[in-house]
Amino acid sequence: MTLVFALVWSVPFLWMLVAAFRPGAFGSAGMASLIPDFVPTFAHFAEAWLSADFPRYTLNTVIIAGGILAVQLVTITLAGFAFARLEFPGKRIAFYLFLLQLMLVPVVLIVPNLSMIVRLGLYDSLMGVMAPYFASAFGTFLMRQAFRAIPRELEDAALIDGANWWQRIRYIYAPLAMPAFIAFSIVSVTSHWNEFLWPLMVINSPDNRPLTIGLATFTRGQEGAQAWGVIAAGTLLVILPLATGFLLFQRRFVNSFISSGIK
């Protein structure tokens, strides 16, 4: 059963792989075939590579996804700790307000967010793409749950040894919540790696484009035909870094998801 699902799920990826190497721009009779052609071609990769400044876009995407994650890890750890272990007035209300933010559709926030970015002087900069994501309601919630699951006795022991609050986070909570951190990182990086609409709003200069916008220049050809080979090759170039990373650390990731309860 699992095998059947795995097979169904992998068909689009296999097809992309095959199409990327198939000679002919579009429309050869066996276009939809999964069987690779005898002589694979790299022409589509060359064309895709020429269509967009991939090294630059990849770098921008790495900066955006990496930068967001780096700041998020700090903010969600501190916020998660506060909601999990500290007592302060209005804690419950503040936490629910945080959760409410998860219900908002991101599209309605475009204009207010953009106005704020312009006022901060971050329009058309990578920082402008990153800034709205520095705090994450989902991450805060996740870390709060993870921290609450850690026995208080461990913290008490550290307290007796004279550890202050950040030492307790550093030596007790963070190491024990590692699976939650990893799970959150994957979700965060993949969503920001693939994001299209918000970067499109903020970025003007070609030099600041992330991969998704660079790729769009040749997949959104409304009135052209779909040059499947080139699209497949371009998409492959875009997902390659993420896919490689995932394959390399697959076991680790799966374990994190299981222990943190995210699917």
Place this chain on the structure above:
Amino acid sequence: MPINRRILLGGALGVALLASSAQAQSPTEIDLFFPVPVDGQLARDMNTLIKDFNDKHPSIKAVAVFTGSYDETLIKTRAAIKAGKPPAAVIMSANFITDLKIENEAASLDGLIKADGKTNDAFMKQFWPALRGNAVLDGQVYAVPFHNSTPLLYINADHFRAAGLDPSKPPQTWSELLEAAKKLTKREGEKVTQWGLSMPGNYDYLGWIVTALTMSNGGRYYNEDFPGEVYYDTPSMLGAVTYWRDLIEKYKVVPSGVVAGPAVTTSFLAGQTSMMLLSTGSLTHILSNAKFRVEVGFVPRNVRHAVAIGGASLIIPTGVEGARREAAWTLIKWMTNPEKSGWWSRATGYFAPNMAAYELPEMKEYLAKAPQAKVAVEQLPFAKPWFATYKTVPVRKALEDEVQAVLSGKKSPKEALAAAQKTADEILKPYNAETSLRNF
């Protein structure tokens, strides 16, 4: 030497002069938002065009900013205006101009035209008459046509000959279209190996194709003089949607479901579809990639020949002032002059909005080689404005969602159009409440 007033004044004047000459040397920076309704090659062509402009205008530095699809370009432009960073100029889908004017987001260009010593009429006279309806609103010019299209019937001449049809005479009427489609469709048992006809059903494209069919059926789609009314639940549109449904369900000569524009092109180029209704904007791409002879014809008529124009125009958003506005105007005039208009037309297949482009020798030479490009121009006397209302996009989607349900066999045309009309009327309500339904 005692410093007297004269020296001080002279000094101040000198500084001011220096400052102004320094300003003249640093170019005015302007940004142009452009959607790419075309493939990667044309995005590169756009950069060539802008580079050429910058080389010839050292006092201006224009940057082309790719902004996604037509719909996404609208979202980005609106967000940028609200955030106080309006782009200097935008290539905007021609049917969004009305909505932008209602929301006070597109600026009237009358002042700039007047400063050039022209009247609005004299300025708009350069462009095909069919284009003026989407550019001149309430007597004021809000947009300058940049690249425009009409739908065309593309046919595979080889398939026509094989089916015993004459490729030099593409179907002219709906019944001829149906007969040709029947002859062209090939089946192996229940499986269709070659479709007679295909039409795009994705967002934006679908509304435009339904418009073309409705107009050919005698209808109007919307009130050209008042942006608060659309005519979805009408006999002319019902006939158009029913015809499409019958081609799918009754005669099985058109694939069912929603086929996106690029997929229609792909299957046509692959020889799996013999005819398609598609924009002239794809013409160059299709001619240069088809391995067979392609002929084009008018959109077939039921009652009359009529189509809506498509494509995009250049606008200057409100809030763009001073030197940037002047520079944007220079760019707009340059991009729409006969020479550039013709060049872009040859690169894309869009027809050139500037009529004088067709008088240039390079255009005549091109048309002699690719006579198919003439058909869109010959269809222009039958062309009408593209539907443009208050909140154009949601009003259009109200129809598209319902027609998609018809194409997938989930709804009857009658109930779909009644539902579309209801949704659209609901969206138009606030505008009508302030205008046609206002009580004094």
